[in-house]
Amino acid sequence: MRKLLIPIQGDFVAPRFDLATEILIVRFENQKMVGEPKTIIMERPSEENLCQMAVEENITDMVCGGIEELHYNFLVWKKVTVLDAVIGDWRTVLDKTLAGTLSQGEILIHSDDEQPML
Amino acid sequence: MTLPFHPDISLLLEGIPHPAMILNTGFRILSMNRLMEAMTGYPKQRVSGVHGELVVRSNTGNARGQLYSHVLQTGEAASVTGDVLNCYRRKIPVQYTVSMLRDESGGKCGLLVIAENIAARQHNAKTGKGDFNSIELIGYSPKMQKVFDMIPLMAQTDASVLLTGETGTGKDKIAEIVHQQSSRARFPFIKVNCGALPLGLLESELFGHVKGAFTGASRNKPGMFKLADRGTLFLTEVGDMPMPLQVKLLSVLDDRKFVPVGGEESIRVDVRIIAATHWPLREQVRNHTFREDLFYRLNVLHVHLPPLRERESDVRYLLDHFLQKFTTALGKSIVGFTPAAMQSLLNYHFPGNVRELSNIVEYAVNICKKKKINKEQLPTYLFDKQLQENRQNETVPAKAVEPIHPTSNRSDAGEDRPTEINGSSWVDIERQMMVDALRKYGGNRTKAAENLGWGRMKLWRKMKNSGLLQ
Numbered sequence: 025m026r027k028l029l030i031p032i033q034g035d036f037v038a039p040r041f042d043l044a045t046e047i048l049i050v051r052f053e054n055q056k057m058v059g060e061p062k063t064i065i066m067e068r069p070s071e072e073n074l075c076q077m078a079v080e081e082n083i084t085d086m087v088c089g090g091i092e093e094l095h096y097n098f099l100v101w102k103k104v105t106v107l108d109a110v111i112g113d114w115r116t117v118l119d120k121t122l123a124g125t126l127s128q129g130e131i132l133i134h135s136d137d138e139q140p141m142l
Numbered sequence: 143m144t145l146p147f148h149p150d151i152s153l154l155l156e157g158i159p160h161p162a163m164i165l166n167t168g169f170r171i172l173s174m175n176r177l178m179e180a181m182t183g184y185p186k187q188r189v190s191g192v193h194g195e196l197v198v199r200s201n202t203g204n205a206r207g208q209l210y211s212h213v214l215q216t217g218e219a220a221s222v223t224g225d226v227l228n229c230y231r232r233k234i235p236v237q238y239t240v241s242m243l244r245d246e247s248g249g250k251c252g253l254l255v256i257a258e259n260i261a262a263r264q265h266n267a268k269t270g271k272g273d274f275n276s277i278e279l280i281g282y283s284p285k286m287q288k289v290f291d292m293i294p295l296m297a298q299t300d301a302s303v304l305l306t307g308e309t310g311t312g313k314d315k316i317a318e319i320v321h322q323q324s325s326r327a328r329f330p331f332i333k334v335n336c337g338a339l340p341l342g343l344l345e346s347e348l349f350g351h352v353k354g355a356f357t358g359a360s361r362n363k364p365g366m367f368k369l370a371d372r373g374t375l376f377l378t379e380v381g382d383m384p385m386p387l388q389v390k391l392l393s394v395l396d397d398r399k400f401v402p403v404g405g406e407e408s409i410r411v412d413v414r415i416i417a418a419t420h421w422p423l424r425e426q427v428r429n430h431t432f433r434e435d436l437f438y439r440l441n442v443l444h445v446h447l448p449p450l451r452e453r454e455s456d457v458r459y460l461l462d463h464f465l466q467k468f469t470t471a472l473g474k475s476i477v478g479f480t481p482a483a484m485q486s487l488l489n490y491h492f493p494g495n496v497r498e499l500s501n502i503v504e505y506a507v508n509i510c511k512k513k514k515i516n517k518e519q520l521p522t523y524l525f526d527k528q529l530q531e532n533r534q535n536e537t538v539p540a541k542a543v544e545p546i547h548p549t550s551n552r553s554d555a556g557e558d559r560p561t562e563i564n565g566s567s568w569v570d571i572e573r574q575m576m577v578d579a580l581r582k583y584g585g586n587r588t589k590a591a592e593n594l595g596w597g598r599m600k601l602w603r604k605m606k607n608s609g610l611l612q
Contacts, residue, residue, distance in 0.1 A: 034206065039199040040227050044331045090199040090227035109183070109229035130227055131184075133192050 025053045026084040028121060031074065032114045041091040041108075042071035048114060049081060055122050071095050078104055087117055087126065160258040161236075164243070165194045167252055169210045171358030181257060183229035202238040210253055213240045215467065217250075221372065223325045226257055235260050237328060241278035263327065279315050280463050289316065292445050297323035302395065304380075304440045305418040307447030313418040314378065317448065321374040326414055329373030332366050337382030340422045345387055346403050349394075355404020365402060367394060367411050374414045380440065381421035381432060388433045395439050415440065450492040457488060460496060464503035465515075471505060480516045490524055505571050508545060511595055521571060522578075573608040576601065 028051075030037060031044030038044035045066045051058040067071065071091075075098055078086060091108045095128055099106050110117060112132025120126040155162050155175035161182075163174035170191050182197050197203050200401045202224035203209055213220050221243035225233045237258040245251040245319055281290065293612045296303050297320050305313040314333070321331040339347055346355075350365025366375060377383070383391070394400045399410045417440045426432035450457065461479065469476045479487065483506075492498050502524065506515045517525075575594060583589035591601035 035192075036196065039196050042227070043201060043205065052520065089196070090229065092227065092233060093231040096231050109187075110233065111192060116272065127426055131188055133196075 025051055026080055027051050028085040028087065028118075029078055029083045030080070030087045030114055030117065031089070035113050035115070037087060037089050037112060037114050037117055039086045039089040039109050039111075041074065041095060043069045044088075045069050047074070047077070048118075049083070050118060052122050055124065057122065058092070061118075075099060075102075078102070082096060085121065088123055147537075151466060158256065161257050162254065162256045163194065163198070165210065165253045166257060167214065167250060169194050169207045169253070172252065178257065178283035181226065181228060181259065185553045194255060198255065200224050200236065200257070201227075202236075204238075209238075210255075211238055213242055213253060214250060217242050221325075221328075223260070237325070241426065243312040252320070258328070263323075270451055278463070279312060279319065280459050281453060281456050284457060285370060285448040286387040286456060289445055289447060292419075292443070293323065296320045296443055296445070299443070300324075300326075300414050301442040302414070302440050303443045304423070305416065305417075305445050305447065307420065308421070308449045308493075308495055309420050310495030311447035312496060313420075313447060314376070316445065317374075317376045317378075317416045317418060320416060321376075321414075324414070326373050330370050331376065332370040333378060334366050335377040335378050336387075341384040341387060344384070345390070348387070349390065349400050349402050350405075351403035355402075359404065363402075366411060367400060367413055368402075370413045371411045374416055375417060377417045379419055380417040381419035381423055381426055383432075385431075385433065388436045392433065392436045392439060395436075417431045440459075450495045452550055454488075457492075457499070458484075459498055461487060461503060464500050465507065468504050468507040474507060474510070475513065476507060476510055476515060477513050478515070478580050480514045483515050483520055486517055486520060486524060490603055501568065501571075504568065508568075508572075509575065509595070522574075569608060572604065573610065575590060576605060576608070577612060 027049065030050070031041055032038055032046045032048050033044060038046070043065075045068070045098045047064040047066065049062040053106065055074070064077075073093055077083075077101055078099060085105045085107075086099060087107045087110050089108070089110060091106070096108060098107055107121070107126055107128045107130075109129040110126065110132070116132050117126060120132070151173050152175075155164065155173055155178075158175060159177075161175065161178035161180070163178050164172045166172050166531075171186075171189050171194055174182075174186050178198070182189075184197055193207065193574070194210065195207050202222040209220055209222065221237060221239040223235075223237055225235045226238075227233050237260050239256045239258070241254050242250060243252045243254055247411065250446060256407075275492065279290075293316070301322060303317070305316055307313055315388055317333075318331060321327060332349060334344075336344060342356075346359075346363065346365070348366050349362045351359050353359060353362050364609045373558065377391075390400065394411075395415060397410065399408045401408045408593070423432055423437055423441070427434045427437050450460075461484075465476065465478065467476075478484075487499075494501070502521055505521050510516075510519045576590070579590035579593045587601055588598055591598045594601065596604075602611070
């Protein structure tokens with residue numbers, strides 16, 4: 025079973041990993057969600073705490089917006105598959121991640137879309 | 143004003159020398175320039191229609207577009223320092239400026255966002271001391287190092303600064319550097335000499351006036367406070383500011399708003415004040431010539447610039463610096479000072495501080511025709527003063543000094559003794575050089591010109607300009 029972490033802000037993937045305070049954790053297997061998604065609200069934004077959380081929670085996959093090289097490398101070293109620079113509504117992102125079709129740097133918003141709240 | 147044409151927005155953005163983009167009122171990207179594409183790592187076509195903050199990921203208090211909303215609501219531009227995290231996983235320090243755009247009918251139509259890369263500026267601020275040399279702020283003495291250490295502290299706050307020190311110690315330069323290294327660097331730095339203007343004029347100069355406020359006020363004038371909005375206002379010789387104006391200045395510092403001369407509406411400004419004076423302000427406060435409350439308001443960060451006589455170890459560095467500067471400027475090949483000349487300079491106490499030292503070196507470089515500047519090529523008043531001091535020390539009454547005469551056609555000057563120079567300006571010095579040379583050669587212009595290293599015509603022209611010829 026794999027475990028996915030997405031820092032979120034409102035309906036979107038949080039633009040910055042280091043400023044995110046809402047965390048979505050989803051367990052999935054064979055392209056399907058296992059159990060209910062878990063949302064964690066952090067006391068304050070901290071990239072160090074997020075990295076620690078990823079390790080402690082045995083996260084295997086992560087989708088985020090902007091992330092610094094240092095933290096990206098740390099997570100990769102900890103065997104976390106990181107897809108960064110993703111822009112989009114987190115529900116769509118989650119669906120695509122589960123389906124295995126999301127790629128790094130993907131933008132899931134189109135100019136003519138009705139955009140949800142940031 | 144309506145433009146007679148409709149500019150191509152994309153081309154207009156390309157003309158901005160910083161990363162820039164235009165958002166609509168929903169904060170979606172309408173257009174961005176190539177510099178913004180390079181900074182964020184996203185091409186314009188891919189992010190067109192996406193919320194600006196999702197693409198330009200800043201930490202400038204713009205979470206959920208709060209900064210954008212504030213600018214759109216108030217109509218006031220905002221400028222914040224922070225960083226942008228791009229898709230190459232790099233953090234770029236930026237000065238993030240958001241301003242509102244209006245259409246021809248005056249309605250709000252969007253935002254202009256400029257993210258100026260300030261990495262170079264921050265690097266300069268960090269490397270600190272060495273870089274001051276390039277702006278002629280030279281000092282290795284402990285007292286100057288203390289001043290240099292204060293500069294970054296003064297730059298990172300908006301608190302008022304009071305600079306004190308004798309004339310020629312570099313108060314203006316420090317003020318300018320503090321402004322340049324602060325977050326206000328991209329906004330105006332305006333200098334006002336409070337001692338140069340009478341009360342009425344100074345008030346109008348500082349706070350502006352409205353049309354018809356007084357005779358001759360034929361148009362609205364914004365005033366220095368308004369012009370320096372979001373920047374720094376440098377009030378030099380603040381000790382000479384008239385008392386009634388001190389009250390008005392105090393109220394501006396407290397309320398951050400003022401009423402122009404003859405105006406009715408108050409104007410809100412965001413100005414950082416740096417004040418400088420060569421007077422001891424505390425003493426002025428005691429003598430009731432300077433308001434105590436204003437003194438405490440200005441004296442938040444106080445820096446005293448030491449006179450040159452208290453930083454003796456710097457004199458050699460300054461001499462070398464100015465020698466190199468003027469040698470290069472005049473295309474000469476002077477390599478230094480003779481030991482005797484250097485000793486004379488080191489013995490001199492420089493009442494005019496660095497400014498005087500600079501003038502002395504400029505004088506010497508101008509008249510020196512050899513590889514090294516010797517004692518004779520230094521301004522003569524230097525030795526007269528030393529001589530006078532020596533004489534005073536020996537309690538021998540000093541001989542009266544001969545003043546400069548308006549004409550040089552004096553054949554009675556058989557003596558070679560150079561004359562005292564009262565002013566330190568180059569024109570005065572040059573004039574005295576001509577007088578001395580003419581006196582030496584009994585009014586023979588050909589020989590005097592030769593002695594000065596000039597042509598006869600040049601001597602004639604300079605004599606005419608300085609009033610030595612009728």
